[in-house]
Amino acid sequence: MSMKLKIEGAGDIERALAQFARGTSKGIGRRAMKKALKPVQRSAENSAFEIAITSKLSPRQRSRARGDQTRSKVSLYVGPVESDGSHAPHAHLIEFGTGPRRHASGKYVGAVLADPFLRPAWEANRQVMLQILRQQIWAEIEKAVERAARKAAS
Numbered sequence: 001m002s003m004k005l006k007i008e009g010a011g012d013i014e015r016a017l018a019q020f021a022r023g024t025s026k027g028i029g030r031r032a033m034k035k036a037l038k039p040v041q042r043s044a045e046n047s048a049f050e051i052a053i054t055s056k057l058s059p060r061q062r063s064r065a066r067g068d069q070t071r072s073k074v075s076l077y078v079g080p081v082e083s084d085g086s087h088a089p090h091a092h093l094i095e096f097g098t099g100p101r102r103h104a105s106g107k108y109v110g111a112v113l114a115d116p117f118l119r120p121a122w123e124a125n126r127q128v129m130l131q132i133l134r135q136q137i138w139a140e141i142e143k144a145v146e147r148a149a150r151k152a153a154s
Contacts, residue, residue, distance in 0.1 A: 013134075016141050020148075022072065028140040029074040030055075036133035040078050043121035049080035049088050051118075058087040079118065095119070 017025040037053045044051045055076055057065060068075040080091035097114030 013137055013141075016138075020144060024144055026072075026074050028137065028144055030076065032133055032136035032140050033074065033076045035136045036129045037076060037078050039125040039128050039132070040121050043125055044078065044080075044118045046080065046094070046115075046117040048094055049091055050083060051078065052081045052085070053078050054081070056087075058089070061087070078122075 017028065020028070034053050041051045041053055053076055057077065061077075062069075065075070065077075080088040082088050093112055094115050095118055096116070098112040100111045101109045103109060
């Protein structure tokens with residue numbers, strides 16, 4: 001699931017970030033987004049999976065998110081992972097459930113009821129996440145300005 005957000009007043013943020021090198025501004029965005037996505041991560045905790053904030057995707061997910069990854073964009077994803085950090089390819093079966101399933105032999109092997117954990121966490125924390133993102137991005141910009149001033153002074 002991919003969602004795009006429109007943030008009012010983002011022009012000021014963009015102008016402030018344009019003053020930095022691309023790597024610096026991407027780092028600012030990445031750090032702020034990780035902090036902003038923490039409430040979603042905590043709310044989505046599920047006994048079957050760990051929930052991670054990451055930029056790493058499986059090969060299939062990477063091909064589907066191709067437009068999200070450019071030189072000037074920062075993309076982070078919140079989602080289930082296995083305990084070793086690898087992607088959880090069966091997580092969607094828990095989130096959305098399945099219909100009745102049968103083997104090729106005709107044997108009935110059951111159905112999985114939907115147990116949504118990520119969508120409700122996203123919906124419940126979207127406004128909080130945006131507020132945290134706005135605060136954190138300005139805090140990160142201020143820190144970057146202070147670092148640049150210290151570097152210029154020495």
